[in-house]
Amino acid sequence: MCRERAGTEQAAAERVGIDELLERVRSGYERLGPDEARAAAAEGALLVDIRYAELRTRDGLIPGALVVERNELEWRLDPLGSHRAAEAVSHGLRVVVFCNEGYASSLAVESLHRLGLYRATDLVGGFQAWRAAGLPVDA
Numbered sequence: 001m002c003r004e005r006a007g008t009e010q011a012a013a014e015r016v017g018i019d020e021l022l023e024r025v026r027s028g029y030e031r032l033g034p035d036e037a038r039a040a041a042a043e044g045a046l047l048v049d050i051r052y053a054e055l056r057t058r059d060g061l062i063p064g065a066l067v068v069e070r071n072e073l074e075w076r077l078d079p080l081g082s083h084r085a086a087e088a089v090s091h092g093l094r095v096v097v098f099c100n101e102g103y104a105s106s107l108a109v110e111s112l113h114r115l116g117l118y119r120a121t122d123l124v125g126g127f128q129a130w131r132a133a134g135l136p137v138d139a
Contacts, residue, residue, distance in 0.1 A: 022103065025110045031124045034133035037096045045094035046087050048077070050108055051127060055100050060137040062098075062130060070099070073108055078115050091116045098123035098130070 016024070032040060041047050047065040049056065050073055061067070066087055068076045075083040079090050087093075095117060099105040105122035112120040123130065131137055 022106055025106050028113070029109065029121050031102075031106075032096055032121055033124050034130045034135055037098070037123045037130070038135055040094060040096055043094075045096050048073070048095055048097045049127070050097055050099050050105060055127070059100075059127060059131065060139045062127065063136050063138050065098075070104060070108060073097075074111055074115060077112060077117060077120075092119060093117065095120040096123055097121070099126045101128050102126035 037045075037047065041064065047062055049062060049065045049067045050070040051059075052069060056067065066085060068085065072083075075081050076085045077088045077093075077095065078084055079088045079093070081088070095112065097105040097108050097112070097120060099108070099122075102123060102125045105126060109120045109122045125132070
C-alpha cells in the first residue's frame with residue numbers, strides 16, 4: 001500500500017498543465033514566423049500541414065506543403081519508418097510543422113525531436129498567421 005501511495009504522490013508532483021507544457025516544449029527550439037517559414041521552404045525545408053481535413057477544405061492549403069494529419073505524423077516523417085513519406089529522407093531534414101493556430105504543432109515538434117528530427121520546428125500562429133501575413137494559399 002505504501003508503494004502505491006508513493007507512486008500516486010510522485011505522479012501528482014509531476015503533473016503539469018497544458019500552458020506550462022507548451023512553454024517547456026517551445027523553450028527547446030526556435031519557432032518560425034510566417035516569413036521565416038516561407039524562406040525556410042524556399043531553402044529546402046519541408047512544410048508539413050497537420051490540420052484536419054475540414055480546416056484544409058474550409059481555409060485552403062499552403063502551396064507545396066505536405067499534408068500529414070497529426071495522428072500519422074511520426075509514422076510518415078520517421079526516415080527509418082516503414083510507413084514514411086517519400087519526403088522523409090533523413091534525420092537532418094529541416095521540417096516546419098503547422099496546425100491551424102500554432103498549438104498542436106508545438107507538441108508535434110517535440111514528438112519529432114524524440115525521433116531524432118532535431119531540425120524540426122513549427123510555425124508561430126499556424127496556418128492562420130501565414131494567411132494573415134498575405135502569403136500564398138491555394139483554395
